[in-house]
Amino acid sequence: MAHRQYQFDGFRFNTVKWQLSKDEQPVELRNKVAEFLLLLLENQGRVLSKDEVIDYLWPDTEVVENSLSQVVKELRAALGDNSRAPRYLQTVPKRGFRWVYQDVQEITAAAEPSAMVELEAKSIAVKPVSLMVAGFIVIIIAFLAVFAFDESDTPFSYT
Numbered sequence: 001m002a003h004r005q006y007q008f009d010g011f012r013f014n015t016v017k018w019q020l021s022k023d024e025q026p027v028e029l030r031n032k033v034a035e036f037l038l039l040l041l042e043n044q045g046r047v048l049s050k051d052e053v054i055d056y057l058w059p060d061t062e063v064v065e066n067s068l069s070q071v072v073k074e075l076r077a078a079l080g081d082n083s084r085a086p087r088y089l090q091t092v093p094k095r096g097f098r099w100v101y102q103d104v105q106e107i108t109a110a111a112e113p114s115a116m117v118e119l120e121a122k123s124i125a126v127k128p129v130s131l132m133v134a135g136f137i138v139i140i141i142a143f144l145a146v147f148a149f150d151e152s153d154t155p156f157s158y159t
Contacts, residue, residue: 003015003016004108005106005107006041006104006107007104007105007107008088008104009088009101009103011027013034013037013038013041018031029075030074033075033078036053036057036071036072037075039056040097041104041106044099045100046098047092047095047097047098048097048098049096050097053068053096054067054068072089072091075089076089088100
């Protein structure tokens with residue numbers, strides 16, 4: 001399975017894991033902030049209107065502009081950006097937002113081998129549990145079958 005990553009100015013954004021790192025150190029992002037970053041990176045150089053961003057981040061939901069302002073503020077803080085002298089995210093007055101950093105590399109990569117090993121380990125670990133559950137069900141069915149098909153009308157006695 002292939003996935004995309006974006007690299008810029010020492011940052012790396014993994015679009016599958018929703019992880020941002022700077023010089024290989026993780027940078028915390030809420031999901032909405034990560035979604036906003038992805039939207040900006042996918043539309044580099046283009047002005048995205050506030051309405052367009054709100055519709056992307058909160059589809060079919062009424063949102064106050066303050067929610068968007070908070071997401072913008074959090075992204076700038078995560079990137080170490082400044083609204084007065086933007087390096088990455090520019091606010092275009094009365095229009096919206098634009099990604100302005102020029103040297104962004106998009107990398108399409110195969111799934112990481114360590115992720116595949118982890119998935120295989122999880123699938124192996126599930127099998128014994130599945131077998132135990134299946135065995136337990138078979139025992140219950142056998143137990144019920146013995147008593148359900150007992151044709152004697154007399155109760156069980158010890159004599």
